[in-house]
Amino acid sequence: MKCKLPLYMLLASMLCGAAVSCNSDNDDVEDSTEEVQITTSLAIRSFALTANDNVLANLDSVFFTIDLDNAVVYNADSLPKGTKINKLVADISLPTVTEATITFTGEDGEIKTINYLVSTSDTIDFSHNDVKLHLVDYNGVNTRDYALKVNVHTLVADSLYWDKASMRPLPTSLSNPTEQHTVQFGSKVLCFTRSASGACVASTTNPGAESWSNSPCNLPASLLINSITAGENALFAVNSQGHLLTSTDEGVNWSDLSVSMNHILGAYGSTILGVRKGTDGVYYHTTYPASTEYAVDADFPVAGTSQAVVYSNKWSPDKMLMIVGGAKSSGTLTGATWAYDGNSWGCLSPDGIPALEGVCLVPYYSYKVSSQWVASEVSTLVAIGGRNAAGTTNPYVYISLNRGLNWVKADNCMQLPDYLAPVAYAQSVVHSVTLSRSAASGVWRDMPVNGLPAWYRGSQSRAVASIESWDCPYVYLFGGETDLNGLSAKVWRGYINRMTFKPIQ
Numbered sequence: 001m002k003c004k005l006p007l008y009m010l011l012a013s014m015l016c017g018a019a020v021s022c023n024s025d026n027d028d029v030e031d032s033t034e035e036v037q038i039t040t041s042l043a044i045r046s047f048a049l050t051a052n053d054n055v056l057a058n059l060d061s062v063f064f065t066i067d068l069d070n071a072v073v074y075n076a077d078s079l080p081k082g083t084k085i086n087k088l089v090a091d092i093s094l095p096t097v098t099e100a101t102i103t104f105t106g107e108d109g110e111i112k113t114i115n116y117l118v119s120t121s122d123t124i125d126f127s128h129n130d131v132k133l134h135l136v137d138y139n140g141v142n143t144r145d146y147a148l149k150v151n152v153h154t155l156v157a158d159s160l161y162w163d164k165a166s167m168r169p170l171p172t173s174l175s176n177p178t179e180q181h182t183v184q185f186g187s188k189v190l191c192f193t194r195s196a197s198g199a200c201v202a203s204t205t206n207p208g209a210e211s212w213s214n215s216p217c218n219l220p221a222s223l224l225i226n227s228i229t230a231g232e233n234a235l236f237a238v239n240s241q242g243h244l245l246t247s248t249d250e251g252v253n254w255s256d257l258s259v260s261m262n263h264i265l266g267a268y269g270s271t272i273l274g275v276r277k278g279t280d281g282v283y284y285h286t287t288y289p290a291s292t293e294y295a296v297d298a299d300f301p302v303a304g305t306s307q308a309v310v311y312s313n314k315w316s317p318d319k320m321l322m323i324v325g326g327a328k329s330s331g332t333l334t335g336a337t338w339a340y341d342g343n344s345w346g347c348l349s350p351d352g353i354p355a356l357e358g359v360c361l362v363p364y365y366s367y368k369v370s371s372q373w374v375a376s377e378v379s380t381l382v383a384i385g386g387r388n389a390a391g392t393t394n395p396y397v398y399i400s401l402n403r404g405l406n407w408v409k410a411d412n413c414m415q416l417p418d419y420l421a422p423v424a425y426a427q428s429v430v431h432s433v434t435l436s437r438s439a440a441s442g443v444w445r446d447m448p449v450n451g452l453p454a455w456y457r458g459s460q461s462r463a464v465a466s467i468e469s470w471d472c473p474y475v476y477l478f479g480g481e482t483d484l485n486g487l488s489a490k491v492w493r494g495y496i497n498r499m500t501f502k503p504i505q
Helices: 007-025 029-041
Strands: 046-049 065-067 072-074 090-093 097-105 111-115 131-137 143-148 161-169 179-185 188-195 198-204 213-216 235-238 243-247 255-260 263-268 271-277 283-288 301-303 309-313 316-328 333-340 345-349 360-369 375-384 397-400 427-435 470-478 490-495
Touching: 179 427, 235 263, 255 283, 263 316, 263 333, 301 333, 309 360, 316 360, 316 375, 360 427, 360 470
Parallel strands: 072 143
Antiparallel strands: 046 090, 065 072, 097 111, 097 131, 131 143, 161 490, 179 188, 188 198, 198 213, 235 243, 243 255, 263 271, 271 283, 301 316, 309 316, 316 333, 333 345, 360 375, 375 397, 427 470, 470 490
């Protein structure tokens, strides 16, 4: 009968043999094993900040990375700009140690010391970036020093706003343009300008480029420059006589299509949507190529609408085209949001924004942040500027997080800064570029920032790897009409600051 050793005895024998074999072959193994024991006995188990709503909501949910290799504890995603970190309480889970001493520079410039084993609720001043935690292990022999860092953004991070906007002159060869209109035509951006001396069209594939290609263009005197619209394969516009015009050479030359149309609402695929005023004084929905016409609703805008935004949604297989604001056939202004689904128009929101004409409608993004500091990107419609019935330019920005069904006045950090005069009949272009760092250069000029919004709740990132380049969508605001100075001959560039920060994933 064979004798069978218990499994734990076999494992013990194998481990002993392995230890003897390793010790005989490598005298340094014992030292390596001891180093592992030292590191383990002095390893910080967890680090957090104690909740304090007077400092920041959900402060205790901020995630901290514990880098045992480099003995550094830090929050990979910085706290929002302006967060006060001079009186924070740390919640640190430690192994069994005989000493845990925290040192830092206090507000008076003197070095402060806290015995963390005795005083776990004392406040720490992290603002000097010199907080150290000194640990002595359970046997009183081995020590280790950790750097404790609480990082704070130097810029406001989340939501869409113009905190760090840049400005450049309109791309034009005209010395004193009095009119402008910009459209995105395929991969190109075309900026039309006109003055008493003539007209030109500037083109580029990157609206952030310092130089554009400029060409003289033959804009008919009667062509309404704000009506220029990009279709799939051509440009369209209307003139003051109510005729539809087109250009197939990027706006250099124009021809009359002998089609009646008084106002262009937008391009839906290859179809140009518009309205025309009949000889009976009634406004009709019309299209090019032609389709069945029908009278517009009394509340539908027939002039002064925003640039159209086309988008897809999960409730319909067809794309939607949306416009905001404008003037009704009665002459009164509206703040309603209307959408076209490929067959008919419907009112999404009868009074979402104030009654305005010439609103700039921007399809962009914002961030919603949970109480657990998790930020989620949200498609956001942004309504900028416009003119009210009194002829005054609207200074406020409105946003919709649900495709125009509801609108709210944006928080302060999303409002136009003081140095950007409110405008009507401006146009926007959203263009993504690849960044490796955040900087403005050349013709772009950096501007100061607005303050932190009252609703701010921060965001959280779990750092596992670094990214060397990333996409950032810039929104460019072209021209527009101011109350006092006529045309604003400028291009403003805005973005979400968080999108310019080097991401952590």
